[in-house]
Amino acid sequence: MKNNPVVPYILILAFGIGLIFFMSLQGADNKKEIAAEHEGGETTETTDATDDGAALVQSCIGCHGGDLTGGMGPNLHGLEEAHIVDVLVNGIEGTPMQPNMKTEDEAKAIAEYISTLE
C-alpha cells in the first residue's frame, strides 16, 4: 500500500465526500431558516388589506410597541375607539401623531382592531 499512486486520490475523494456531506447539512439548516422566514412573511401578507386593522397597525408598532402596549408612544390598549379615530385623523399637535395619518375608514378599522386587544 505504501507508495501506491492511488492513495492520494482516495484521500481527496474521502475529503470531497466529507465536504459535500457537511455542506448538505448546512443547506438543510438554511432551508429551515428560509421556511421559517417565509411563514412569518406570509402572515403579514395575507392580512394586507386597507380595512384590516391587524395589518394597518403594523405601521404603529415602531412607536407604540409590538403589542401596542407602549414604546416611545403610549399604550393604546383600552382607549376609546372614537378617540383613536380622532387622533389618527386629526393628529395631536406638536407630537409625532400627525393629522391624516390614516383615512377615516382605515382609522375605524384600526380602532376596532385595537378595541379587541386585551
Ligand code: HEC
Ligand atoms: C413616529 C412614532 C409614532 C407612530 C408611527 C405612531 N404613533 Fe401614535 N403616538 C406617538 C406618540 C409619541 C404619542 C404621544 C403623543 C402625546 O404626547 O400626546 C402618540 C399618541 C397616540 C395616541 C393617543 C394616545 C392617548 O393616550 O391619547 C393614539 C390613539 C395613537 N398614538 C395611535 C397610533 C396609531 C393607531 C398608530 C398607527 C397608525 C400610531 N399611533 C403611530 C408616536 C407614534
